[in-house]
Amino acid sequence: MILLLVRHGETIDNVQQIMQGQTQGCLTEKGVQQAEALARQLAEEHIDAFVSSDLKRSFDTCRIIAKPHLKEIFTTALLRERDWGDFTGEYIPDLKDRTWPDNVEKIQALKQRAKDFLRLMAEKYPHQTVLAVGHGIINKAIQAVYHNKPMHEIPRMMNAEIRKLKIED
Numbered sequence: 552m553i554l555l556l557v558r559h560g561e562t563i564d565n566v567q568q569i570m571q572g573q574t575q576g577c578l579t580e581k582g583v584q585q586a587e588a589l590a591r592q593l594a595e596e597h598i599d600a601f602v603s604s605d606l607k608r609s610f611d612t613c614r615i616i617a618k619p620h621l622k623e624i625f626t627t628a629l630l631r632e633r634d635w636g637d638f639t640g641e642y643i644p645d646l647k648d649r650t651w652p653d654n655v656e657k658i659q660a661l662k663q664r665a666k667d668f669l670r671l672m673a674e675k676y677p678h679q680t681v682l683a684v685g686h687g688i689i690n691k692a693i694q695a696v697y698h699n700k701p702m703h704e705i706p707r708m709m710n711a712e713i714r715k716l717k718i719e720d
Contacts, residue, residue, distance in 0.1 A: 552673055552718040555598070555682040556690055558708040559612040560585040565710065568643040571686075572635035576608030585711030586615035594619040599679035602672070604630035604686060612711065613684040625675075629668040632686035633661055658692075658702065665692035673718050690714075 560582030564571045578586070589612075598620055603613035605626040613624050636654030638646055668689075672681055685693070687708055695702040697716050708714065 552676055552678060553680040554669075554672060554716040554718055555593075555680065556693060556708075556714045556716060557589065557612065557616070557682060557684045558687055558690055558710055558712050559604075559609040559684055560615075561710040562608050570635050570638050570641050570643055570646065571608075571632060572639035573606065573631050573633075574639060575606055578608055578611050582608075582612070582710060583615065586612045589711055589713065590616045590619055593682070597680060598622070598682050600625065600676050600681045602627065602630070602681055602683040604628075604632070604684065604689070606631055606686070609684045609686060613682070616682060616684070627668065627671065629664050629671065630683060630685040630689055631664075633688040633692075661689065661692045662696055662702075665689065665696045668693060669696060669718065 560578045562571065562576040562582055563579055564576055566579060593616060601613055601617040601622050601624045603610045603624050603626050605628050609630065610624065610626060617624055634656040637652040638655060690708050691702050691705045694705045694714065
């Protein structure tokens, strides 16, 4: 299976440096343009299935990319962004020296979601090309699991960036 892993387009909260976590989020005009550019780039590519986080910012990005392919989108909560607990909605620069609340999703739980997502994709779409739109931190966890590396060794994904992973059977 080929997994084309995409981060959603730019959102209002990205621009305002707000910790979005598992809030829905809303694409900016630039975010829509980023998704449209990816749609044009991938319009002639063979993609068997489209998968998205069930959060609006990812789904909207995926919908734009999938439009030329005339395919339905499968949504899953496994692709949701990290749950930032009490940090959700906070201005990111203000969090620098704060003690992390206990209700922030732990890295082990995040990586388990990433493993579950990869397993689901391999079972549901064997020998297919799948484009999946997620979020910065969950996408980093998926790549960390895939490459068997610590998350800090995975480069940050920019908005509407795409990375290709080949999942062996």
